[in-house]
Amino acid sequence: MSDTKETIARIVARFFKPGDVVNLGIGLPTLVANYIEDGVRLHTENGLIGYGQTPPAGQEDDDFTGAGAQYISVLPGAASFDSGTSFAIVRGGHLAATVLGALEVDELGNLANWSLPGKLVGMGGAMDLVTGAKRVVVVTEHCNKKGEPKILERCTLPLTGARVVTNIVTELCVLDVTADGLVVHAMAKGLSREELQAKTAARLIFPGSIEEIAETA
Amino acid sequence: MDKVIAKEAVGALFKDGQTVMIGGFANHGNPKRLIDVLVESGARGLTVISNDSGDPDYTTGRLVRSGQATRWICSHVGMNPEMGKAVAEGRIDLELNPQGTLAERIRSGGAGVGGVLLRTGLGTVIEEGKRKIEVDGVEYLLETPLRADIALVHARKADGCGNLVYRGTSRNFNPLVAMAGRIVVVEAEEIVPIGSLDPDEIHTPGIFVHMILAND
Numbered sequence: 001m002s003d004t005k006e007t008i009a010r011i012v013a014r015f016f017k018p019g020d021v022v023n024l025g026i027g028l029p030t031l032v033a034n035y036i037e038d039g040v041r042l043h044t045e046n047g048l049i050g051y052g053q054t055p056p057a058g059q060e061d062d063d064f065t066g067a068g069a070q071y072i073s074v075l076p077g078a079a080s081f082d083s084g085t086s087f088a089i090v091r092g093g094h095l096a097a098t099v100l101g102a103l104e105v106d107e108l109g110n111l112a113n114w115s116l117p118g119k120l121v122g123m124g125g126a127m128d129l130v131t132g133a134k135r136v137v138v139v140t141e142h143c144n145k146k147g148e149p150k151i152l153e154r155c156t157l158p159l160t161g162a163r164v165v166t167n168i169v170t171e172l173c174v175l176d177v178t179a180d181g182l183v184v185h186a187m188a189k190g191l192s193r194e195e196l197q198a199k200t201a202a203r204l205i206f207p208g209s210i211e212e213i214a215e216t217a
Numbered sequence: 218m219d220k221v222i223a224k225e226a227v228g229a230l231f232k233d234g235q236t237v238m239i240g241g242f243a244n245h246g247n248p249k250r251l252i253d254v255l256v257e258s259g260a261r262g263l264t265v266i267s268n269d270s271g272d273p274d275y276t277t278g279r280l281v282r283s284g285q286a287t288r289w290i291c292s293h294v295g296m297n298p299e300m301g302k303a304v305a306e307g308r309i310d311l312e313l314n315p316q317g318t319l320a321e322r323i324r325s326g327g328a329g330v331g332g333v334l335l336r337t338g339l340g341t342v343i344e345e346g347k348r349k350i351e352v353d354g355v356e357y358l359l360e361t362p363l364r365a366d367i368a369l370v371h372a373r374k375a376d377g378c379g380n381l382v383y384r385g386t387s388r389n390f391n392p393l394v395a396m397a398g399r400i401v402v403v404e405a406e407e408i409v410p411i412g413s414l415d416p417d418e419i420h421t422p423g424i425f426v427h428m429i430l431a432n433d
Contacts, residue, residue: 046242046386062245063373063385068301069243069296070387079383082392082420083242083268084324088318091337100223110340120304120311121295122269123343132335162340 004171006177007022009035011186011213012169015050015137019056020096021049021089022130026068028139035162041077043095045125047086050078090125090132097135101169102125103140103154108203109165109177112157113138123160130161132177142170142199149201151175151182172196175204186211219377221429224254227402230367231258235391238323238365239267239277243296246387247276248371248404251430255369256283266323266363268316268390270300281309290363305400315423319362320378320393325362327396327425357399366380368398372421375405376412379426380419387421395421404430 009031012131016022024032033042033053043049044066051072055061060071081089086137089095104112114123118157140150151168168175169187173185173196183205187196189212197204229238237255241247254280263288263342270293271278279298280286294300303309314322315337322409325333338344348359370391373384380404383391395401403426 019400033345043384046245046389061385063387065243065244065245065386069245074385080388082383082388083316083320083390084393087320090317091335120301122293124269124293124295125316127315127341127343130337132317189328195405206288208420 004032007154007171007213011174012137012139013037015135016096021091021094023095023098023133025098025100025126025129027101029101030068032099032139036058041075041151043086043089044072045083045086045090045129047082048072048074048078048080049089050075061104075170087125087128090128093132093134095129095133097137098129098133099137099139100129100137100160102140102150104150104152105134105140105168106152107177107181108154109163110138110155111138111165112155112158113160115158117157126160130164135166136164137167137169138163138165139169140170142210149199152201153203172199174211179203183204184210186213188213220379220423220426221377223431227251227428227430228254228258230402231255231260233260234262235260235366236266236364238363238368238394238398239265240368240370240389240391241276242268242389243293244271244276246313246368246371246383246389246391248269250278250404250405251369251371251402252279254430256285256359259285261285261316262287264290266365267325268319269293270297272296273299284308285423288312290314290319292319308428318343319363322360322363323390323393323397325360327393330362332359334358335360343380344401362379362396365398366400368394368401370395370401370403370421370426372403372405374407374414375403375426375429376409376414376423377429378411379403379423379429380414381405381420381421381423381426382414382418384421392421395425401426401430402428402430405432408432
């Protein structure tokens with residue numbers, strides 16, 4: 001299970017190049033930080049660009065935390081700012097990408113990840129991030145805990161954003177969201193097109209050349 | 218010019234039915250001592266505006282537990298199950314906003330701006346009941362300003378003029394909240410002499426600040 005998540009994180013980390021500033025959501029997206037190249041900088045919406053790993057025990061500082069209230073270390077070149085500036089960065093298109101988890105994602109690039117029936121949470125900064133970041137990468141295990149597809153024709157839960165997702169990365173495939181639909185960019189080694197389609201509730205487009213995830217990663 | 222006042226004088230500010238705006242983010246950078254004074258005041262029927270509702274009975278979450286808040290405008294309540302229960306039981310009327318939209322609405326309130334045009338939330342439940350305005354072929358939602366009767370702010374340092382310096386990610390909503398209150402009250406970890414802060418290092422100019430809670 002954790003291998004699955006690490007695989008996804010490794011694939012996504014390769015999307016980014018030095019100089020990019022990226023916002024990683026809570027949960028699976030956080031793992032991407034372990035694999036990014038030096039020079040890719042991380043934005044946290046509570047007001048900082050340039051954070052690194054969890055600080056060693058004893059060096060935690062209550063004035064340097066992430067959006068999940070976790071302690072962060074501050075790298076050389078970091079900048080802190082207020083929430084207004086933070087979301088000017090987000091909405092203004094200054095982030096190369098945001099990486100977020102999903103409850104559901106669909107072939108139009110709609111994302112639902114903030115509201116579950118019977119549980120009150122709130123959207124936090126997710127709606128702003130999907131609206132403003134240049135690239136919106138959804139990372140998710142391909143199916144939910146019941147084995148049902150999370151990639152659908154149409155989302156059924158309340159949306160975080162409409163037509164905002166650019167890429168979907170699961171342990172089985174990397175999908176590009178295009179005007180024509182979901183194009184398979186890469187697939188797990190040994191997986192057939194039929195098997196992948198059977199686990200996906202939206203029509204997949206298989207181009208002539210598809211990378212193997214082992215190679216992509 | 219000294220704006221430092223005693224706790225009792227701050228407590229006397231709070232009245233039933235007020236709107237109170239509070240800085241902080243996920244239990245960091247909240248004005249915890251001012252929240253204590255608000256809880257002790259017993260003022261009820263409050264509208265709270267803050268990023269989130271804290272943990273159960275911690276930071277802003279104290280105002281959920283105390284039953285003082287009856288309306289709440291914020292972006293996230295997931296850390297505080299008591300909020301979910303209060304909303305389900307009809308004790309708190311909750312209005313969720315995208316976080317950047319909340320920040321911009323507060324900034325508008327403080328800056329005398331009549332609203333902002335944002336694309337965030339188009340095609341979601343956020344657009345319900347809001348005016349859509351097209352500018353150069355791009356559609357936006359009109360988001361209206363937020364102000365408060367009293368704004369509560371946490372700073373790293375304050376001088377007697379009310380000039381404020383924040384530190385790290387504890388800054389978050391505080392500089393915005395500090396502009397949007399009819400009365401702005403600050404708690405600072407350190408109150409420094411007037412003249413000891415370099416004008417260029419000040420994040421919030423003292424003109425926005427009315428009172429500073431005395432440090433014991």
